[in-house]
Every structure is written in structure tokens, then in C-alpha cells.
Amino acid sequence: MMLRLKGKSVDVVIMQVYMPTTEYKDEEVNTTYERIEELLDKETKGKDYTLVMKDWNAVIEEGKEDVFLGHYGLVHRNDRGENLVEFCKRRQMYMTNSWFTQDRR
Secondary structure (H helix, E strand, O other): OOOOOOOOOOOOOEEOOOOOOOOOOOOHHHHHHHHHHHHHHOOOOOOOOEEEEOOOOOOOOOOOOOOOEOOOOOOOOHHHHHHHHHHEEEEEEEEHHHHOOOOOO
């Protein structure tokens, strides 16, 4: 689902998607990333402020990486976490929940 909010100088695009869980094969996860990128390429412009909301079903580790990943994550990064970090780097998107402390229950 994608929503575009028209602004004076910049539009805001909000995308809500569902990433396959660990029960799904990596090919299905990769296909989902491809679909997200196709939609972003087709439906957004360079000036748009784009927000992709979802449960990525991925684990990222602690420690700031580049400008896209903040200091806060979990202890280790899994393969799907690596895919998420690479997606953020490619799309120049920030993983905003990594900028705040996480409850580790």
C-alpha cells in the first residue's frame, strides 16, 4: 500500500509493506525487495520524502554504520539484517529505529 501526500515543496510518500517471515525461502524475500524497489522507482521522485514502514523480519547489530544505521540494534546481524542494511544503503534510506535504545526482552 502506498500513499502520496502532496506538499508545497516536497511530497511525502508513505509505503506500508509486509516482508515474508523466516518460514519463507530467501528467493521470496529477494522478490519482495525487488518489488519494493520497482515501486519506489516508478512511484517516487528524487525530491519526495519517502517513508517505508514494515516489520522487516530482520536483525541488525549494535554499532553505527555509515549514516543509514544508528547505534542501537541487537547483539548480532542475521542474513536478512544484512539485506536490509544493503537496501537502505542503495536507496539512501535511514533505519530510524536504530537511532533509539531498544528493549532487549
